Amino acid sequence: MDTPSLPGKPSDGPLQTLHSTSTAMTDAHPGSSDLELSPASVMEGFPPALFQDRRARVLQLLEDDVMVLPAAAPLLRSRDSELPYRPDSELFYLTGFPEPEGVLVLRGFADETRSLLFVRDRDRSAEQWTGPRVGPRGAVNRFGVEESHPISELAQRLPGLLEGARHIHFRLGTHPAVEPLVIQALRQSRIRGARTGTGPRGVVDPGGILDEMRLRKGPEEIQAVRQAVDVTVEGFRAGFRSVAPGRGEWEVQAAVEGAFRAHGAAGPAFATIVGSGANGCVLHYVENRDRIGDRDLVLIDAGAEVRLYAGDLTRTVPASGRFTPEQEAVYEVVEAARAAAVAQVEPGVTLQEVHRAARDVLLEGLRGLGVLSGAVDELLDRKAHRLYFPHRTSHWLGMDTHDPGDYLRGGKERQLEPGMVLTVEPGLYFPAGESDPDPGHPFTGIGIRIEDDVLVTAEGAEVLSAALPTALDDVAASIRG
Ligand code: ZN
Numbered sequence: 001m002d003t004p005s006l007p008g009k010p011s012d013g014p015l016q017t018l019h020s021t022s023t024a025m026t027d028a029h030p031g032s033s034d035l036e037l038s039p040a041s042v043m044e045g046f047p048p049a050l051f052q053d054r055r056a057r058v059l060q061l062l063e064d065d066v067m068v069l070p071a072a073a074p075l076l077r078s079r080d081s082e083l084p085y086r087p088d089s090e091l092f093y094l095t096g097f098p099e100p101e102g103v104l105v106l107r108g109f110a111d112e113t114r115s116l117l118f119v120r121d122r123d124r125s126a127e128q129w130t131g132p133r134v135g136p137r138g139a140v141n142r143f144g145v146e147e148s149h150p151i152s153e154l155a156q157r158l159p160g161l162l163e164g165a166r167h168i169h170f171r172l173g174t175h176p177a178v179e180p181l182v183i184q185a186l187r188q189s190r191i192r193g194a195r196t197g198t199g200p201r202g203v204v205d206p207g208g209i210l211d212e213m214r215l216r217k218g219p220e221e222i223q224a225v226r227q228a229v230d231v232t233v234e235g236f237r238a239g240f241r242s243v244a245p246g247r248g249e250w251e252v253q254a255a256v257e258g259a260f261r262a263h264g265a266a267g268p269a270f271a272t273i274v275g276s277g278a279n280g281c282v283l284h285y286v287e288n289r290d291r292i293g294d295r296d297l298v299l300i301d302a303g304a305e306v307r308l309y310a311g312d313l314t315r316t317v318p319a320s321g322r323f324t325p326e327q328e329a330v331y332e333v334v335e336a337a338r339a340a341a342v343a344q345v346e347p348g349v350t351l352q353e354v355h356r357a358a359r360d361v362l363l364e365g366l367r368g369l370g371v372l373s374g375a376v377d378e379l380l381d382r383k384a385h386r387l388y389f390p391h392r393t394s395h396w397l398g399m400d401t402h403d404p405g406d407y408l409r410g411g412k413e414r415q416l417e418p419g420m421v422l423t424v425e426p427g428l429y430f431p432a433g434e435s436d437p438d439p440g441h442p443f444t445g446i447g448i449r450i451e452d453d454v455l456v457t458a459e460g461a462e463v464l465s466a467a468l469p470t471a472l473d474d475v476a477a478s479i480r481g
Contacts, residue, residue, distance in 0.1 A: 043096035044307040046220055051096045052144050054213065055106060055115055058094060061209045062108025066165035068158075068182060069094065069206060070175040071102040084267070089399040090210050092308055095143050099133060101151045103178060105158070109165050115145040116161065118154045154178070159185045162200055163192075169206040207404055214398055215405030216419040222455060224309040225398065225421055228265070229453050229464040231304040232311030235259040236468055239274075240478045243298050245319045249274040249288040252300065260304040269310035270401045273301040280316065280447025281431040283391060292319045297327055299447055303401060310401045312423055313465050314451035321480035323472065326442045330428055331472050333365030337426035338450045338470060341393055345454050345461035350413035351422065355393040358426040362389050366428070371441065387438075388429055394422045397453055416456045421464075425451030 043051070058067060072088035087098045095104055095117060103118040120126075122135035139148035149157060162168060162185040170182050182203065189199025217225065238259035239252050252274045260268060271286040279285045280299035292298055296319045303312035316331070318324075323331060341358035363385045366372040372384050379385065396403035398421060407414060416422075427449030430436070436444055453464045469475060 044092075044098075044224075046096060046224075046307070048096065048142075048144055050218075050220055051094060054094050057213065058209055059106055059108050059114055062106060062169065064109040064166040065169055065204075066108065066162055066167075066200070067104070067106040067169040067206055067209070068162075068178065069104040069106075069170075070178045071097070071100050073175070073177070074100050086266075087308065089214075089308070090206060093210065093214060093399065095145070097134070097139070097143055103151065103154055104145075105161050107161065107165065113146050113161075116147045116149065117143055117145040118149050118151045118157075121150040121152065155181055158182075159188055163189065165200045168200045168203050169209065170203050171205055171207070172203060211404040211406065214403065215396060216417060217398060217421055217455075218419065221309065221398065222419065222421070224307045225311070225453070225455070226464055228269070228304050228306040228309045228311040229313070230311075230467075231260055231263040231265045231306050232302065232313050233465060233468045234263045235265075235302060235304055236300060236313060236315055237478075239300050239302070240315075240317060241481065243292065243317055243319055243479055245292055245294040245296070247292050247319075249276055249279070249290050249292065249298075252292075252298065253288045253302075256300065256302050260302075263304070265304035265306045266308075267305060269303040269305035269312065273299065273314075275299045275447060276319065278432040278445040278447065280449075281429040281435075281445070282447075283429075294320060295324055297323075297446065297448060299449055301449065301451065308399050310397060310399070310403075311465075312397055312401050312451065312453060313468060314425055314427075314449045315468065315470070315475065316448040316450060317475050317479050319479070321476055323476060327446055327448075328472060329369055330365075330430075330443055330446050330448050331475075333362060333369065334426055334428050334448045334450050335470055335472060336365065337361035338424060338452065341424045341426060342452060342454060342461065342463060345416065345422070345424070345456060347417055347456060347458065347460075348415050350415055351392075351394050351407055352413045354422075354424065358393040358424070359385060359389065362426060362428060369443065371438065371443065389427060390429070391425075391427070393426055394424055397421045397423055418456050418458045420456045422454055422456070423451055424454055425449055 069091045071091050074085055075083045077083045085100055091097060091104055101120045105116045107114045117139045119136055119139045120133050122133055127133055134142055136148040136150055158181045168182055186200055192199055235256040239256035242252050242255035253272045256272055257268055273285050274288045275282060275285040276290055276292040276298045277296040279290060280297055297316050298319055299316045301314040303310045337358040340361045341354050344354045344357045363379055366385060366388060372379055396405045429447045430443040432445040450470050455462045455464055
């Protein structure tokens with residue numbers, strides 16, 4: 001496979017087959033006119049000033065350091081077929097640049113040339129295969145960096161650009177094409193540094209700066225998350241219409257994802273889960289290959305990606321439009337846990353407190369169902385609920401489904417702040433077969449999770465997914481249509 005690698009390699013081979021995604025790196029035309037792409041098509045509709053502001057903020061936080069952010073590498077699905085390209089979240093966050101084979105360098109320590117972007121050269125024949133490229137000249141115009149160079153010059157230029165920095169903010173173990181260049185720069189600086197006293201002394205993870213920034217969403221990002229959640233809701237509505245006994249889980253998946261695309265999403269933000277019956281107890285069940293049984297619940301966990309932001313919702317619905325008494329009893333506990341956890345969300349509260357609210361309701365519910373018995377304190381002590389509720393209640397949501405951001409700060413739980421977006425997703429699972437913790441009780445085979453996406457606001461919280469009902473009667477009605 002001709003995976004584009006760094007630096008660009010020449011290849012003048014035979015004609016490629018039409019479905020080959022490889023790129024002939026021939027016929028470079030650096031001088032050819034730059035593309036007139038509309039900013040919207042390049043930056044997902046975000047204003048260029050937004051990226052400029054973020055870079056200015058990072059440059060300030062870098063102080064005497066430098067940040068090196070490479071683009072995500074294209075991933076192979078099998079042999080020479082590539083997965084659809086998804087830009088690296090961090091690089092996009094700071095540039096809006098969507099192409100593979102780019103590297104952003106931000107030099108906090110420098111007086112000039114503080115922002116550079118290395119990009120693929122314009123290449124007429126490659127662009128006929130894989131689409132237009134911005135090119136170095138276009139990169140300066142479009143993305144507002146001070147300088148841009150062909151990615152093929154990275155190896156030659158990078159050591160000089162890092163000289164004088166105290167630390168290099170670069171993610172180790174993630175970018176095999178760029179990492180040797182960073183290590184080489186460190187090595188050189190160690191030799192030179194002994195004489196001149198300059199040069200980077202270590203590599204730190206860019207997440208130290210970027211995770212904190214990304215955790216607090218600005219208005220443009222909140223709008224994008226809102227759009228992703230709205231499209232996700234449309235996907236669920238379409239999915240509900242296709243749920244029926246005898247249908248394939250895959251048909252529900254197709255309906256959900258079809259609606260995602262129809263409403264403008266790039267596609268699913270993560271592998272769609274459609275688990276009927278006991279499949280709902282498998283937390284990451286993505287095979288979606290069984291038929292839905294008459295009395296099954298169907299757990300759907302899915303999210304649309306819109307403008308590189310993710311929605312992430314879960315609903316559990318009865319295939320027949322009616323819950324059995326056992327399903328109803330469990331559902332009411334999970335729904336009460338969801339409501340209790342959502343009610344906790346406001347500035348100053350910690351995710352642990354949100355989690356505890358859900359956990360306490362679930363534990364109490366499990367006692368009420370007769371699944372657990374004994375004193376609450378004792379059950380909590382031995383974490384008895386974990387058999388049936390083995391995951392956390394929340395994660396951050398944003399450009400990544402599990403968005404970055406430390407859950408602890410200095411050993412203490414982080415308090416929620418306006419602009420943070422989190423999921424609230426309690427569940428109860430009673431796996432069948434060998435993983436059944438308590439064979440033969442009436443709930444075996446029931447798996448229920450309910451997940452909302454919640455924005456922390458100055459006043460408290462806004463459930464972004466409120467349009468998709470969670471109350472038992474509404475959920476049943478959404479299947480009866
Ligand atoms: Zn989730």
